[in-house]
Every structure is written in C-alpha cells, then in structure tokens.
Amino acid sequence: MKRELSKNYKPFIDEELIGELCEIREDSGAIKAAISKSMEKHPLSLEETAALLSAKKTEFKEEIFNAARELKKNIYGNRIVLFAPLYIGNYCINECKYCAFRRSLRTTVRKTLSENELVQQIEALEDNGHKRLILVFGEHPDYTPEFIAGTVRKVYSIKKNRGSIRRVNINAAPLDIEGYKTVKAAGIGTYQIFQETYHRKTYAEYHPPHTHKGDYDFRLDGLSRAYEGGCDDVGLGALFGLYDWKFDTLGLVSHARFLEKAYGCGPHTLSFPRIRPAHGVQLKPEYIVKDEDFKHLVAVLRLSTPYTGMILTARETPEIRREVLEFGVSQIDAGTRIELAGYTRKEKGQELKKEQFSIGDMRPLDEVMLELLSTGYIPSFCTSCYRKGRTGQQFMEFAIPGFIQNLCTPNALLTLQEYLCDYASPKTKEAGEKAIQAELAKFADVAQREKITRMLDGIKNQDKRDLHL
Numbered sequence: 313m314k315r316e317l318s319k320n321y322k323p324f325i326d327e328e329l330i331g332e333l334c335e336i337r338e339d340s341g342a343i344k345a346a347i348s349k350s351m352e353k354h355p356l357s358l359e360e361t362a363a364l365l366s367a368k369k370t371e372f373k374e375e376i377f378n379a380a381r382e383l384k385k386n387i388y389g390n391r392i393v394l395f396a397p398l399y400i401g402n403y404c405i406n407e408c409k410y411c412a413f414r415r416s417l418r419t420t421v422r423k424t425l426s427e428n429e430l431v432q433q434i435e436a437l438e439d440n441g442h443k444r445l446i447l448v449f450g451e452h453p454d455y456t457p458e459f460i461a462g463t464v465r466k467v468y469s470i471k472k473n474r475g476s477i478r479r480v481n482i483n484a485a486p487l488d489i490e491g492y493k494t495v496k497a498a499g500i501g502t503y504q505i506f507q508e509t510y511h512r513k514t515y516a517e518y519h520p521p522h523t524h525k526g527d528y529d530f531r532l533d534g535l536s537r538a539y540e541g542g543c544d545d546v547g548l549g550a551l552f553g554l555y556d557w558k559f560d561t562l563g564l565v566s567h568a569r570f571l572e573k574a575y576g577c578g579p580h581t582l583s584f585p586r587i588r589p590a591h592g593v594q595l596k597p598e599y600i601v602k603d604e605d606f607k608h609l610v611a612v613l614r615l616s617t618p619y620t621g622m623i624l625t626a627r628e629t630p631e632i633r634r635e636v637l638e639f640g641v642s643q644i645d646a647g648t649r650i651e652l653a654g655y656t657r658k659e660k661g662q663e664l665k666k667e668q669f670s671i672g673d674m675r676p677l678d679e680v681m682l683e684l685l686s687t688g689y690i691p692s693f694c695t696s697c698y699r700k701g702r703t704g705q706q707f708m709e710f711a712i713p714g715f716i717q718n719l720c721t722p723n724a725l726l727t728l729q730e731y732l733c734d735y736a737s738p739k740t741k742e743a744g745e746k747a748i749q750a751e752l753a754k755f756a757d758v759a760q761r762e763k764i765t766r767m768l769d770g771i772k773n774q775d776k777r778d779l780h781l
C-alpha cells in the first residue's frame with residue numbers, strides 16, 4: 313500500500329488555538345449566542361463550541377442539555393438507529409498501548425473468522441433481527457482492501473429466512489486511495505477511522521512511531537483519501553480518556569469543519585467512546601472522563617454538528633446510555649458481542665483475552681428494543697438513504713431542509729414492523745404495535761399516513777418485506 317497523502321492534505325489541527333480555547337473563561341453571552349445559532353441548525357465554529365465547553369455553572373449546563381435535547385428532536389425526531397459490531401479479525405501489527413489486540417500482547421487469543429464462521433455469525437445476527445452491521449478489522453497484511461471487500465460481499469450474500477444485512481459499515485485501518493475504491497465497489501456504507509486523540513504528543517505516546525498507526529498525519533488524512541477514493545460516508549471518532557476531553561472534542565469539531573470545507577461534506581457519523589479496562593492494559597487515570605463531563609461533551613457535539621449522526625456504543629453501561637441518549641445520540645448498538653465469533657457463543661459474560669476491551673452493556677437486542685419503545689423512542693433498522701443513493705453531500709442536501717424526518721420516521725416504522733413480525737418477544741411486540749399507532753396518529757399529512765398504513769399492512773398481512781421510502 314502506498315502511504316501517500318491526499319491532494320488537499322495539510323495539518324489542519326491547530327493545537328495552539330485548541331489549547332487556548334480549552335482555557336477560556338465561562339461567558340454567559342457567548343454560551344447563549346452559540347446555543348441560539350445551533351438552534352437555527354447552523355454548525356458551530358471552534359470558538360462557539362469552546363464557549364459551550366467552558367460552561368461550569370449548573371444553570372448554563374442545563375441550558376446546553378435542554379438545547380441539545382430539543383435540537384435532536386427537531387432534526388432526528390424520536391428514532392434511534394440500531395446496529396451491531398462484528399469483529400472479523402484481531403491480528404494487528406500496531407502497538408496501541410490501550411488495546412488488548414496490540415502486537416506484543418502474546419496472551420491475547422488471535423483469530424480471523426473463517427468463511428463458515430462468518431456465515432454462522434451473520435445468521436445469528438439475522439436471527440436476532442439485525443439489518444445494519446459495522447465490521448471491525450485489526451491492521452494486518454492479511455486484511456487487505458480486497459479481503460475487506462470480499463468479506464463485505466459475503467455478508468450481503470447471506471440471507472437466513474427473512475434475515476438480511478442491508479448496510480455494512482467498516483472500522484479498519486486507513487487505506488490508500490486505490491484501497492478505498494476497492495472497498496467502496498463492494499457496497500460499503502460508512503468508512504470509520506478514529507484519530508484516537510488529536511493531541512500529537514499524546515498520540516505519539518500511545519502509538520509508537522515505528523508502527524503504521526504511529527503515523528499521525530497518514531491517519532488524520534485517512535478519511536480525506538476515503539472521499540477521494542469515492543466513499544460517500546465517513547465516520548470520525550476519538551478515544552476519550554487518552555487526553556483532555558475538551559481538547560479532543562474540539563479536535564473532532566475541527567476535523568468535521570475541515571472535511572466540510574475541503575470536500576463540501578462533513579462526516580456522516582461521530583463516535584466518542586470512553587476508554588475501558590482491557591486485557592493486558594494499564595489505564596492512566598489522568599484523563600479518564602467523568603460521567604458529568606461525558607454528558608457535557610455529547611450535548612456540545614450535538615449542538616456543534618447538527619446534521620452528523622452520533623454513535624453511542626455498548627462500551628457504556630445501560631444507565632449512562634439511558635441518560636446520554638436524549639442529548640443527541642442518533643445511533644446505538646445492541647445485543648453486542650465483541651469477541652471473535654461471539655454471536656454464537658452460549659456462555660454469558662466476556663472473555664477478555666479474546667476481546668479488544670470490556671463493554672458495559674451486553675443486553676440482548678430485544679431487551680434494548682423494549683426499553684426504547686417504553687421510553688418514547690422508535691427503534692429503526694433503516695438503510696434506505698444509503699440504498700436510494702441519498703449519501704454524502706446528497707444526504708446533507710436532504711437533511712438540511714428537515715425533509716429527512718419525513719423519510720426517517722416512516723422508514724423507522726416500516727423496519728420496526730418487520731422486527732415485530734419476525735423477531736420480537738410478545739412484550740416487545742405489544743409495545744411496538746402501540747408505538748406505531750401512536751406515531752401514525754402524529755402524521756399531519758393524511759395521504760402520507762394512509763400510504764404508510766398500507767405499507768405496514770403489507771408487512772403484517774401480505775408478507776411483504778424491505779418496504780422503504
């Protein structure tokens with residue numbers, strides 16, 4: 313693989329500026345101005361984001377939380393998109409100090425799913441009702457763009473009963489432009505790369521310079537090359553707990569603003585995982601993010617990037633997920649198993665020698681569905697935009713006028729109806745049917761309501777599947 317940089321690349325993370333912005337004093341005027349700009353659905357600048365991060369007084373933080381709740385409702389309604397991660401291989405040539413998959417950790421059990429095992433995992437996920445996956449790969453010469461592309465094609469080809477995976481996202485190492493063309497051609501959704509931390513010095517401490525991942529600029533430029541390789545949707549992320557949470561929140565916003573400016577399209581998703589205990593890993597407590605600060609950063613990210621999906625994973629406990637969900641999260645995983653071949657494993661609990669880190673939420677998908685339905689959310693397995701070509705800039709064009717809600721909610725109800733018919737427990741089915749009727753009653757457009765009602769009936773009584781707008 314050629315370790316070339318994209319044509320637009322320049323180091324766009326201004327560490328000095330971000331460092332100063334992390335130290336600014338709380339200013340009620342600046343906080344209110346940033347909130348009102350965000351409520352107009354305008355992305356925020358670094359300075360405006362920093363003003364929100366500087367909030368200390370409870371009253372200002374409450375204003376930020378309330379604004380994030382409202383903005384989320386205005387743009388995303390009450391739907392929550394569900395997915396599951398699937399680890400394909402944990403061989404890795406890197407030495408990331410926070411990771412149980414690092415090369416030198418000999419006690420980690422290494423594995424790459426065989427084709428048969430891949431089929432078994434996909435069938436198990438389909439039997440649970442999943443439709444959207446993110447495939448996860450270590451960085452290793454075996455995991456070439458061709459291997460990743462082949463795996464994606466195989467996943468789309470596996471259909472058990474009424475099961476099918478309709479969108480496959482990727483979390484893997486940065487590729488060169490030719491590599492992205494190869495995986496894009498296989499029909500991937502989002503290509504996700506986490507910068508881990510935007511603070512160069514800290515990055516070098518955790519990612520030894522002699523390793524592939526030690527190349528800060530090649531990684532930072534990774535998603536720019538993805539765009540130049542034809543990928544439409546990209547996902548950013550930082551691993552909170554490596555360095556100052558305000559710094560890396562501003563790093564994420566800088567990255568989003570850079571992509572918008574350079575490629576006319578911001579990230580499709582943002583991830584903000586907090587570092588977790590892992591096999592063979594000694595965590596440094598210095599920058600561990602407290603729950604209160606975590607809620608603050610999620611709300612601020614919501615307000616700073618109105619049109620970017622926000623992913624909250626099962627790293628967090630059900631309690632934290634319940635609380636943070638309302639501040640702007642639009643996607644969560646559920647029924648998650650991160651052990652290689654973990655979806656067919658009968659035993660409960662984690663086996664950390666086989667896993668990248670410990671997770672906080674191992675509830676089955678159906679249990680998470682029932683909780684979402686019982687707390688006013690509409691769980692969605694929608695993959696329509698991606699399959700209708702509403703991706704990248706085109707998605708943003710749809711999203712910005714608010715039109716997307718007129719597509720998202722109906723599509724969420726259609727995928728929910730499928731789940732209720734094919735996979736739900738009796739309790740979840742009852743809660744789901746009630747939620748669908750309640751949502752339908754909210755449709756002001758009678759013609760739209762009748763159309764969706766007919767489509768729902770097609771799923772329930774005429775065995776139709778995969779209906780979407």
Ligand code: SF4
Pocket residue numbers: 404405406407408411412413414415449450451525
């Ligand atoms: S974080 Fe990723 S690249 Fe780093 S050691 Fe772990 S699997 Fe490898």
